[in-house]
Amino acid sequence: MDAKKPTESLTTMAQVMQITDANTDGFVHGGSIMKLVDSAAGVASMRHAQRRVVTAQVDSLTFHAPVHIGDVLSLTACVTQAWNSSMEVEVTVHREDPVTGDQDHTTTAYLTMVALDEHGRPVAVPGVAPDTVEETRRQREAETRRQSRIQLRQDLESD
Ligand SMILES: CC(C)(COP(=O)(O)OP(=O)(O)OC[C@H]1O[C@@H](n2cnc3c(N)ncnc32)[C@H](O)[C@@H]1OP(=O)(O)O)[C@@H](O)C(=O)NCCC(=O)NCCS
Numbered sequence: 001m002d003a004k005k006p007t008e009s010l011t012t013m014a015q016v017m018q019i020t021d022a023n024t025d026g027f028v029h030g031g032s033i034m035k036l037v038d039s040a041a042g043v044a045s046m047r048h049a050q051r052r053v054v055t056a057q058v059d060s061l062t063f064h065a066p067v068h069i070g071d072v073l074s075l076t077a078c079v080t081q082a083w084n085s086s087m088e089v090e091v092t093v094h095r096e097d098p099v100t101g102d103q104d105h106t107t108t109a110y111l112t113m114v115a116l117d118e119h120g121r122p123v124a125v126p127g128v129a130p131d132t133v134e135e136t137r138r139q140r141e142a143e144t145r146r147q148s149r150i151q152l153r154q155d156l157e158s159d
Contacts, residue, residue, distance in 0.1 A: 003129035006138070009048040009079040009089075013040050017071045028067040033093060036075055037061065037109045041089040044077035045113035048087055049125040056086060057112040059145055065104040071095040073106075080135075081142035085122035086114045088142040110145060 013036065021032040038055055045053045067073060077091045093107035117123040130136040 001126045003127035006078050006135045009044040011044040011077040013075045015073050022069045026069045037091045040075040040077035040091050041111040044089050045087050048079040049115035051115040053113045053115050056114045059110040061109040065106045067095045072098050080138040082125045082128050086112050
């Protein structure tokens, strides 16, 4: 199976935040943003694996700035590294007030997605072949996060 470039999984999505996404003060619920993050990660990992995928873990999801009703959310997702059947996807989210043009980076998230075969079992996926220094850095950092995940699981199991 030939390795794929991160740009082959690159996924962008944009959505206007509606009243149903927000609380009574007009602030968008974190859960509404998490659902979009999960969708973007799903599309990016399916593009990489060319298989159906499930979310195995949301490693980290940080909200840097609030989002309001009427803001346009732009999500960018990309597979940073792939192992056997699992892939790490980085998702970044920006908000924009389309009237004033005011923008913020609101969220960064890392998700582990697993590719499944037609019987619902984990199946091998292509590796990642970075093209740029930045993509190589992201791949290296993904390895560090995987090692931390494995270590944490082992520590918890040995307790
Ligand atoms: C994710 C899932 C397919 C893993 O199945 P499994 O039988 O545990 O499979 P394995 O132990 O062989 O692991 C398969 C891969 O998943 C990874 N994985 C399993 N659980 C994981 C977890 N909690 N976090 C990160 N990676 C995980 C393994 O590291 C392995 O990766 P690799 O093949 O690249 O080395 C299974 O746990 C599942 O279906 N979970 C429910 C997923 C789901 O429904 N998500 C939607 C939200 S409810």
